[in-house]
Amino acid sequence: MNQKYSKFFDSFTFKSGVTIKNRVVMSPMTTWSSNDDLTISDEEVSYYKQRVNGVGLVITGCTQVLPNGQGFTNEFAGYSDDFIPSLQKLADAAKSGGAPAILQIFHAGNKAIPGLDAVSASASKAEADNPFEISVETRELSHEEILSIIRAFGDTTRRAIEAGFDGVEIHGAHGFLIQNFWSPATNKRTDQWGGSLENRLRFPLAIIEEIKKVIEKHATKPFLLGYRLSPEESSKVDGLRMKDTYELIDFLVEQNLDYIHASLDHVASKPVDSQDEKTRLELILERANGKVPVLAAGSMLTPDDALKAVELGLPLVAIGHALIMNPDWVEKVENGREAEVETELDVSKLDQLHIPGKLWDQIQASPGWFNIKK
């Protein structure tokens, strides 16, 4: 191994007691490839099995905690006990390389797939401003419904425990339901679930508390709890900005989580409105100030990209695209073969990459999402 990358290979122990062998994490990635009954398909199993052998920690693509929380077609589900065997199949595949695995849990809110009873903090029309977004009309949730969604996050956590996962990640990012509540752009409520900072944080707080109760009651070994956030809603005039993210980080620090996970388009991206020279990542690290471990994803394709972030003080790096293109990204770096890390998706090697058919369809349908080498 080139010694400059040795920092990636230090082990890391989370607050809950789970230890990982290195700092490279498989970023959560949806594959659009479940069976039509929303159980894990064999294609997904081989996709995971090929990618989990080098990383220190695996985070699965998101699973919906309720039927109307589905955000992608053919998205494996976690909303009823009938799905426990399917989740177990995923946990086995995700853990087959020896690394612990985390199930990412979510509700799509105003980005549910068309045809569902789309709900949000307030009635809204989602804006289709990225390849994942689908524009649907949503209705406002009632107080009782909010409570049942909170319970659903807890129930899916129990299923994750029963299926053999080592943790859950709350998907509070990407404009899904939790962010719908947190953001003043989508939360126009005047009851206890909207308005002030405290009220807009009430929904994530209740979800975290519910999940902690479930972990306390059902987990028989250390079980990780993380929270994913998007730092800014750059396309919305009244959307979230870094100042809001500082408040969110302060709130999350108080929750004693194992980690917070910043979803960045690029680890070098800068805040929308600021004249500041600092990147969002630097600002997030400053605010977290070592009080909670930070994981971040954002266009780290090569080991040098990841090294730059680690040298800024990022303890844990999440790799998405790069792991699709290089299932053995970590092994390449570990064995001094970093020059072999591909930054383009090589179509001639497609049959070796085990990319599920529907994921490949999505990649082809979204120009610019991946660099494709024909």
Ligand SMILES: Cc1cc2nc3c(=O)[nH]c(=O)nc-3n(C[C@H](O)[C@H](O)[C@H](O)COP(=O)(O)O)c2cc1C
């Ligand atoms: C195919 C694909 C599916 C994704 N699905 C999810 C998902 O289910 N949950 C999530 O939080 N992020 C998802 N993301 C975002 C990634 O986790 C990551 O934050 C983003 O791609 C930036 O990191 P990267 O440049 O290393 O890919 C997805 C990304 C890709 C490429």
